[in-house]
Amino acid sequence: MSAAENEVAAGRGSARAVAVASFIGRFLVIAITTYLGLLAVTFFIGRVIPIDPVLAVLGDRAPLNVVERTRREMGLDLPLIEQFYIYVKNALNGDFGTSVLTTNPVMTDIRRAFPATIELATLGTLIGSVIGVPLGVLAAVKRGSLIDQIVRVIGLIGYSVPIFWIGLLGLVLFYAKLQWVAFPARLDVVYEYTFTPITGFYLLDAAMQGQWDVFYDAYRHIVLPASLLGYFSLAYISRMTRSFMLNELSQEYIVAARAKGLSETRIIWGHALRNAAVPMVTVIALSYAGLLEGSVLTETVFSWPGIGLYITNSLQNADMNAVLGGTIVIGSVFIGINLLSDLLYKLLDPRTKTG
Amino acid sequence: MLMEKFALRSRALLAGAALSALLVAPAFAVTPADTLVEGFAIDDIISMDPGEAFELSTAEVTGNTYDLLVRLDLSDTSKVKGDLAESWTVSDDGLVYTFKLKPGLKFASGNPITAADVAYSFERAVKLDKSPAFIIGQFGISGDNVADKAKAVDDTTFQFTVDKAYAPSFVLNCLSATVASVVDAKLVKEHVAAVTPSADYKWDNDFGNAWLKTGYAGSGQFKLREWRANEAVVMERNDNYNGEKAKLARVIYRNMKESSAQRLALEAGDIDVARNLEPNDLDAIAKNADLITTSAPKGTVYYISLNQKNPNLAKPEVHQAFKYLVDYDALGSTILKGIGEIHQTFLPKGVLGELDENPFKLDVAKAKELLAKAGLPDGFSVTMDVRSKQPETGMAESMQQTLGQAGIKLEIIPGDGKQTLTKYRARNHDIYIGQWGQDYFDPNSNAQTFASNPDNSDAGKSHTLAWRNSWDIPDLTKETEAALLEKDAGKRADMYKDLQQKILDTSPFVIIHQQLEVAGLRKNLKGFALGPSFDTNFVGPVSKE
Numbered sequence: 036m037s038a039a040e041n042e043v044a045a046g047r048g049s050a051r052a053v054a055v056a057s058f059i060g061r062f063l064v065i066a067i068t069t070y071l072g073l074l075a076v077t078f079f080i081g082r083v084i085p086i087d088p089v090l091a092v093l094g095d096r097a098p099l100n101v102v103e104r105t106r107r108e109m110g111l112d113l114p115l116i117e118q119f120y121i122y123v124k125n126a127l128n129g130d131f132g133t134s135v136l137t138t139n140p141v142m143t144d145i146r147r148a149f150p151a152t153i154e155l156a157t158l159g160t161l162i163g164s165v166i167g168v169p170l171g172v173l174a175a176v177k178r179g180s181l182i183d184q185i186v187r188v189i190g191l192i193g194y195s196v197p198i199f200w201i202g203l204l205g206l207v208l209f210y211a212k213l214q215w216v217a218f219p220a221r222l223d224v225v226y227e228y229t230f231t232p233i234t235g236f237y238l239l240d241a242a243m244q245g246q247w248d249v250f251y252d253a254y255r256h257i258v259l260p261a262s263l264l265g266y267f268s269l270a271y272i273s274r275m276t277r278s279f280m281l282n283e284l285s286q287e288y289i290v291a292a293r294a295k296g297l298s299e300t301r302i303i304w305g306h307a308l309r310n311a312a313v314p315m316v317t318v319i320a321l322s323y324a325g326l327l328e329g330s331v332l333t334e335t336v337f338s339w340p341g342i343g344l345y346i347t348n349s350l351q352n353a354d355m356n357a358v359l360g361g362t363i364v365i366g367s368v369f370i371g372i373n374l375l376s377d378l379l380y381k382l383l384d385p386r387t388k389t390g
Numbered sequence: 391m392l393m394e395k396f397a398l399r400s401r402a403l404l405a406g407a408a409l410s411a412l413l414v415a416p417a418f419a420v421t422p423a424d425t426l427v428e429g430f431a432i433d434d435i436i437s438m439d440p441g442e443a444f445e446l447s448t449a450e451v452t453g454n455t456y457d458l459l460v461r462l463d464l465s466d467t468s469k470v471k472g473d474l475a476e477s478w479t480v481s482d483d484g485l486v487y488t489f490k491l492k493p494g495l496k497f498a499s500g501n502p503i504t505a506a507d508v509a510y511s512f513e514r515a516v517k518l519d520k521s522p523a524f525i526i527g528q529f530g531i532s533g534d535n536v537a538d539k540a541k542a543v544d545d546t547t548f549q550f551t552v553d554k555a556y557a558p559s560f561v562l563n564c565l566s567a568t569v570a571s572v573v574d575a576k577l578v579k580e581h582v583a584a585v586t587p588s589a590d591y592k593w594d595n596d597f598g599n600a601w602l603k604t605g606y607a608g609s610g611q612f613k614l615r616e617w618r619a620n621e622a623v624v625m626e627r628n629d630n631y632n633g634e635k636a637k638l639a640r641v642i643y644r645n646m647k648e649s650s651a652q653r654l655a656l657e658a659g660d661i662d663v664a665r666n667l668e669p670n671d672l673d674a675i676a677k678n679a680d681l682i683t684t685s686a687p688k689g690t691v692y693y694i695s696l697n698q699k700n701p702n703l704a705k706p707e708v709h710q711a712f713k714y715l716v717d718y719d720a721l722g723s724t725i726l727k728g729i730g731e732i733h734q735t736f737l738p739k740g741v742l743g744e745l746d747e748n749p750f751k752l753d754v755a756k757a758k759e760l761l762a763k764a765g766l767p768d769g770f771s772v773t774m775d776v777r778s779k780q781p782e783t784g785m786a787e788s789m790q791q792t793l794g795q796a797g798i799k800l801e802i803i804p805g806d807g808k809q810t811l812t813k814y815r816a817r818n819h820d821i822y823i824g825q826w827g828q829d830y831f832d833p834n835s836n837a838q839t840f841a842s843n844p845d846n847s848d849a850g851k852s853h854t855l856a857w858r859n860s861w862d863i864p865d866l867t868k869e870t871e872a873a874l875l876e877k878d879a880g881k882r883a884d885m886y887k888d889l890q891q892k893i894l895d896t897s898p899f900v901i902i903h904q905q906l907e908v909a910g911l912r913k914n915l916k917g918f919a920l921g922p923s924f925d926t927n928f929v930g931p932v933s934k935e
Contacts, residue, residue: 086808087815092436094444095811096829097521099851104519104590137619138437138603144619203650211654218660219651224427224642227622338646340621348433348620353808 066370073366074126074359078119081355091353092135126363132356136349141360144345149364150235151221152334152341155261156326162265163272164319168308170269171276175284176303186273193270198263202336205259217255219338226252260337264330268322275318279311286310313384320376324369420659424639426915426932429646429655430665433620439602440571441515444522446827446924449568451623451643453925456571456608457632459489459508459548460562462831467922468742468883470562474503474572474609474632475548478562484555484877487562491546497574498606498613498628505542510575512540512550514597522569525830529553529561533592559742559879563832568925573598574607581605611636611930620645625929637917637933656681656910662934663918664910668780672728675910683910686920687731689738689828690905691836692781694774694789696898698860700820702772707764709898713750714757715792716900725784726903733904735890736840740922742879743833743886749894757796769797774821775810776802782823785902814858817848825905826855831923833886834874840899841889842867859898866892 089106097105106112110121125132131141174186209215217223221237222230230249232240238257241250283289284307292302331343342361349357421427434445440452461473472478475489495503515523517533530553531539539551552561564570581601587594598607606614609632612625623643627636644661646652652664653671657678667675667683675681696703696712703709713734722732733739734748761767776786783804790800800821805813814822828835843856843863850857856866869889876882893899907920907927917931 084809085812086806087812090808090811090815093521094436095815096444096827098524099853101519101521101523107590134619136433136436139619206651206654211658214658218655218658219646219648220644223660224425224644225422227642336648336651338644338648338651340645345620351806351808 062374069370070363070366071123073362074123075119077359077362078122078355079115081358082115082118084353086353088135088353088355122359126359131360131363134349134357134360135354136352136357141357144357145342145360145364147235148340148342148345151339152327152343154236154238155257155264155330155333155339155341156323158257158261159264159326160268160319160323162262163268163322166265167269167272168276168315171273172280172303172308174273174277175280178281183277186277190270190274193266194274197332198267198330199332199336201266202260202263202333205263206336209259216259217252219336221253221256221339222249223252223256260333260339263333264326267330268319268326271322272315272319276311276315279314280307283307283311313380316379316383317376320372320379324372327368327372328365421662422640423934426638426641426663426929426934427661428641428643428663428665429652429661430643430663431647432623432643432645433647435617435619435623437599437603438606438614438617439520439599440568440573440608441511441518441597442520442522442599442603443568444520444829447643449924450927451614451617451625452568452571452608453610453927454612454641454929455606455610455614455625455628456568456573457503457610458566458570458572460566462563462566462921462923462926464921464926467740467831468559468879470566474508480558484558485552487550487552487558488543489548489550491548492632493546495609495632496630497577497609498630499574499577500630501574501576503572503574503609503632504545505548506545507575508548508572509537509540509542510578511571511573512536514573514578514599515569516540517593518597518599520599522567522829525564525567525569528564529556554875555877556874557876557879557882559882560832560834560874563742564830567830571608573602574609577607578602611928612641634930636930638929641929641932653910656912659912662912662915667908667910669725669727669729672908672910680913681910682913683728683908684918684920685728685906685908686922687739688905688907689741689831689923690825691733691736691738691901692730692785692823692825692903692905693736693899693901694785694821694823695855695859695900696821697817697819698862698898699817700772702764702766702770703820703898705764705766706896707760708766709896711757711760711764711796712793713894713900714753714760715789715796715798716750716902717752717788717792718748718750718902719752721785721788721902725781725788728908729781729906730903731906732902734894734901736836736893736899736901737833737886737890738828738836738904741828741831741833741836743883743890745887745890747891747894752792754792754795761796761798767797769793769799771799771801772820773801773803774823775813775819776804776823777807777810778804779807786823815853817858817860822859828923833883834870837870837873837886837889840893840897842870855899861898 088109088111089102092105093102110118133139134141134144137144170186174183177183206219210218226249230246233243234240237253238250241253289302289307292306328343331347333339334341334344346358346361430447432447435448436445437443438448438451440456443449443452458473459475460470463469463471474491474495476492478487478489480487491503491505497503512526513536516526516531516536541549543549578598581598582595583600585591585594585596604617611628611631613628615624615626617623622645625641627639629635646655649666649668649671652666653675655661656664656675672683676683696709698704718732732748734750735745737744761769774786776782786802790802793800813819826836826839839854840856841863843854843861844852844867846857846860846862856863866889869885873882873885876885909920911918914935916933916935921927
């Protein structure tokens with residue numbers, strides 16, 4: 036290799052390094068501004084709502100002197116800007132304050148509530164994609180057929196009927212009448228106080244500890260809410276898969292593949308779906324992120340102590356530290372998942388690979 | 391290709407079969423024989439420290455896990471009886487209360503209960519100065535003098551000194567409140583955290599408050615094992631209890647907010663008691679042969695109040711007209727069925743001095759007459775702040791209709807609980823519909839809020855309900871204060887009856903009903919009863935067949 040070639044290679048190398056650095060840099064700038072914006076908006080909304088946060092701490096019956104003292108203790112007598120500055124400063128040190136309702140540091144609460152939601156959302160998304168994608172493919176392939184219509188109706192119901200109502204219906208049928216699933220909670224009473232979770236994902240924890248009876252119990256508790264969320268995301272995923280597949284199936288390479296004599300199965304599952312998979316990743320990731328925000332209604336109906344229930348409950352009680360902390364965590368998850376789906380995009384789509 | 395399809399199909403079949411096998415495992419739902427499981431909305435719990443706790447579901451837990459000097463006598467709730475105290479005397483000048491403790495008392499920890507523990511409990515409650523501290527503080531007791539005013543004379547003698555010759559019934563009723571619970575001083579002192587004194591908090595330690603928020607240092611029938619916010623409260627039998635031991639080994643309250651979910655869980659046997667049932671679920675449970683329902687009137691009254699800052703609402707005739715424009719009968723037989731009893735006076739049933747009179751009925755003609763007298767023959771328009779939940783919304787809608795019959799146009803402003811309350815406390819409402827629960831089981835608690843208003847200016851320090859509605863009542867305020875000093879319990883009761891009559895005749899308060907607490911339970915439960923207040927919902931006598 037000549038010196039000149041070496042220089043070119045080095046130049047290309049550093050160009051790539053610069054590209055990567057600028058990608059990371061751009062991402063960081065976007066992430067940080069998004070966070071700050073999120074923080075500011077949530078913080079100021081929290082302060083302008085016509086609810087007195089001291090009420091959340093003390094309830095309606097506290098005497099006036101206690102109310103005034105608490106207002107000072109909470110720093111609510113300071114100018115708004117100063118309150119925001121203090122909040123951001125503490126937040127940067129990892130201190131999101133203490134939740135009024137639970138008296139725990141907000142992060143402790145979230146560390147407890149979030150695994151419950153992640154477990155539910157992951158299972159829900161798994162169910163939704165494993166069933167939703169094939170259904171969508173089927174509907175696209177047999178476009179206009181009875182199957183297509185059935186898939187459409189399933190999707191429409193899942194999308195338009197309130198999940199709250201389906202949840203109650205599910206409870207009445209599968210829990211009260213058939214007794215196939217367990218009652219609304221994460222575990223039966225018997226296990227709840229003999230079982231020590233490690234990660235907070237009960238299925239995983241039980242499996243890790245080899246406690247299969249607990250695993251089965253946790254499964255019986257999660258299966259209905261997870262199926263429900265699964266159905267909900269299935270509705271969306273199957274519709275999107277169908278339209279992506281229709282798009283792919285009308286492409287010329289499909290005609291070429293058919294002309295080459297490839298089997299339909301191979302064409303559909305091996306080629307068309309493979310290409311449709313790229314945008315599907317975004318759809319599934321977004322639907323997953325949506326579920327991670329906490330499906331408030333599902334969590335309420337199933338007494339599932341997840342993040343959605345936590346934030347809603349905090350919001351109703353004007354527990355702003357908890358709301359802000361929760362918002363930031365969910366914001367991070369959203370940003371993280373977006374990044375992840377970008378990366379997956381690059382892996383799945385050969386054209387986006389940098390050469 | 392054929393093979394491929396076959397493989398796919400059989401795989402799907404297998405997966406389906408496996409899935410349905412997992413699903414169809416039958417469940418036999420029954421709670422453990424030594425454990426009581428209650429479905430209960432316990433998301434209002436903020437702290438388990440009896441010096442701080444002021445919420446309804448907390449009161450139930452502290453009532454079962456802590457002891458007091460004196461407790462409400464459930465056979466006659468206008469009186470108290472000794473709990474840790476064996477006897478007590480009041481000095482002739484009415485200022486010094488001397489309590490003699492029962493001998494050989496023990497905390498759940500095994501530590502002996504002495505008068506020093508009682509004194510420490512009072513001291514920490516007063517010095518912490520949390521929401522319920524005024525119940526003790528109102529006797530002229532502050533952080534600076536509590537060591538003198540609430541002190542241990544010897545191991546079994548505790549002395550409590552008040553600043554005026556109050557009615558003994560008033561003092562004793564206040565001492566039956568949660569804030570006067572006795573904590574295990576030795577145990578709490580092991581868990582105190584240092585605090586830097588400030589202008590707002592003069593003491594150098596937190597009296598174990600941070601630890602007691604979730605910890606336990608009591609002597610009740612049950613000990614608190616665990617409280618996990620928004621999830622569960624677990625209590626275990628206290629084998630060191632000084633009286634009859636609890637029958638069951640464990641009581642678990644599971645946080646369940648939804649009435650219908652509670653009902654389903656009760657029907658399936660996954661919980662033994664459902665505590666937050668709405669009328670339709672209650673109906674269904676009453677019809678189920680395996681279940682029964684029970685109820686007890688609680689110390690909470692529902693009322694609507696008219697802000698006197700609104701000139702129309704300030705007219706005395708309008709006050710009375712509103713009282714004739716509520717369809718009490720219809721409300722009682724529909725949305726309040728099973729959860730409320732029509733009750734038009736401010737003292738709940740069971741309290742000393744209760745006046746059991748419901749003089750008002752829906753009478754549109756009479757109301758129109760009163761409105762005409764007030765110079766408002768064609769009615770007027772007015773708003774009502776209503777929190778978006780039942781029964782408030784249903785009550786407001788019913789009133790909207792009945793008020794309309796007399797020409798009063800009611801606009802309902804729905805809002806979240808904290809939001810309507812913020813507005814109410816700032817006196818910015820026209821009409822408010824709300825509930826008021828007693829702070830402690832004594833007539834003064836409600837009399838003070840409905841019938842006294844020491845300073846009606848915006849800077850007034852006493853935010854009673856009368857103040858919140860700008861109702862300036864110097865005479866009634868004096869009468870309420872006088873009733874506090876009446877030593878004779880019978881005469882004192884009469885004074886409260888008189889106050890209630892005056893509130894019926896003149897006030898801007900339309901009191902509608904008293905809350906009934908209801909519960910649905912499995913038939914195999916024995917001894918389950920709801921008490922007259924949340925801190926008397928005892929679960930110790932409950933057993934299973």
